Amino acid sequence: MVQIIVHPQIALVDEPLHIRVTGLLPSQLVMLQASLTDERGQLFQSQVFYKADEDGEVDLEHAGATGGDYVGIHPMGLFWSLKPKKTFSRLWKRNVINNPFRFQLEVYDTKQFLNHSPDNPMATETVERWYSIPGVQRIQIREGRVRGALFLPPGEGPFPGVIDLFGDVGGLIEFRASLLASHGFATLALAYFAYDDLPKKLDVIDIGYFEEAADILLRNPKVLGPRIGIVSVSRGAQIGMSMATFLKQVAATVCINGFFFATGIAIKYKNEIIYSLAEFPERLRTNELGLLEFCFSVGNPQEEANKHAFLPVERAQGHILFIVGEKDHIFHSKSYAEQAMEQLRRHGKSNGTLISYPGAGHLIEPPYSPLCVASWNPFISKPIWWGGEPIPHAEAQEHSWKEILKFLRRHLTSTSINKL
CATH class of the missing domain: 3.40.50.1820 (Alpha/Beta hydrolase fold, catalytic domain)
Structure with missing residues (x-):
């Protein structure tokens, strides 16, 4: 079974994450997507292509992206490469207490995605990014x-x-x-x-x-x-x-x-x-x-x-x-x-x-x-x-x-x- 594993799933926005995709076929080509809808309803997305290793895994700490919004090894690239669907929109958090940004991570088979027929993603995961720790x-x-x-x-x-x-x-x-x-x-x-x-x-x-x-x-x-x-x-x-x-x-x-x-x-x-x-x-x-x-x-x-x-x-x-x-x-x-x-x-x-x-x-x-x-x-x-x-x-x-x-x-x- 394909899984997206994120550690930690809940963290401050300035804390790096360890992101892995497991359960893929060896050398399978996949597309990872991050999505966020901000408090004004504006959508921000990033899309990056990876090739699984011999064990059917993509570990963003070691795997280099082959295309999309960036190329190379960038463990947090899915986040800093987010782009607004509405041109010239800036992402900033307005309600910072008890209200995190919730990012949706998805992985797709590249062939399906490029054929413009992406069915349901192979796996999804939600990540919470906070601007305040408990007690602030x-x-x-x-x-x-x-x-x-x-x-x-x-x-x-x-x-x-x-x-x-x-x-x-x-x-x-x-x-x-x-x-x-x-x-x-x-x-x-x-x-x-x-x-x-x-x-x-x-x-x-x-x-x-x-x-x-x-x-x-x-x-x-x-x-x-x-x-x-x-x-x-x-x-x-x-x-x-x-x-x-x-x-x-x-x-x-x-x-x-x-x-x-x-x-x-x-x-x-x-x-x-x-x-x-x-x-x-x-x-x-x-x-x-x-x-x-x-x-x-x-x-x-x-x-x-x-x-x-x-x-x-x-x-x-x-x-x-x-x-x-x-x-x-x-x-x-x-x-x-x-x-x-x-x-x-x-x-x-x-x-x-x-x-x-x-x-x-x-x-x-x-x-x-x-x-x-x-x-x-x-x-x-x-x-x-x-x-x-x-x-x-x-x-x-x-x-x-x-x-x-x-x-x-x-x-x-x-x-x-x-x-x-």
Whole structure:
């Protein structure tokens, strides 16, 4: 009897799985399919071809795919190669507590599949992928100006505190915060526009709002003080770096594919203002697929007249980890991170680390998340090209996540915080 054997069947989304198909004929050609319907009813699928070994088995840890959505040995490829049936859809988890993604794995005989007469699959299996472990607590935050959701790990704590920031899609995005809480960090998923009673759009980046959020997090008795960490991406990384620059509460900042100057919007902290660099909408490109490329429309503080738009990153008291994808089509992320690193060095600072990933795009997310090359933004009339190549992007996500967790643990323990 043909079987799909998965271990473990129930796991966090960042945990690798061991997938095997047994009971096949020796050298039988089969097609493995993974399917997921997300919370909005959108279907995502991957399809990969394999050849069974002499014992009639396909073990994804050792067998190389012969075709389909990837080729070669990729034990978790069925997950990171998922593609949307509806063009330009992005997969992200919205309800993260007590509600996993359920993936359907199926195996078909290749001949039947290629003859367009796939009868019932030879075997099926369901896999649950969770964004929170049992006991993670979600607390809605609506205090003062601050809006968000706090995720507390199970146990008494105190736990290292982290603020999680996303970019220009707005709203409240929680999947990374709940996953960080599952790894022992009290994490505040922080909204800053287009959510609840917050402004519909950003007119100015007021770091006072984010300082208020940091203070709320630090007042929680289950949060280890006196400083916190930040995980941030895109516009969020600009804000994360601004917080690291101006706020003494920040001990460790992860900036994923960000920019470290004011562009389009001024950055304000108390009486200090970083005025916006010029933007160049005439440089905005639409590629041959009709996708917007933003990277050419954003100015460069090293090249344009207004060099004062760059954040004084040398004032950051904590540690900074820059993570960049070299196939990012939103920003020249590697160049911007290198400029920030150079600015730190010029001022005798050694608190920055840069990890650059060839082939990775803009949306570097937790491991085994499918690459989103392009998707819609609710505030823009055309889909956006985020960039990235499937295999190197998947490798970047797996490696960078380990580095993020290691970085936060290293710099947010009571010993390391008190040394700052």
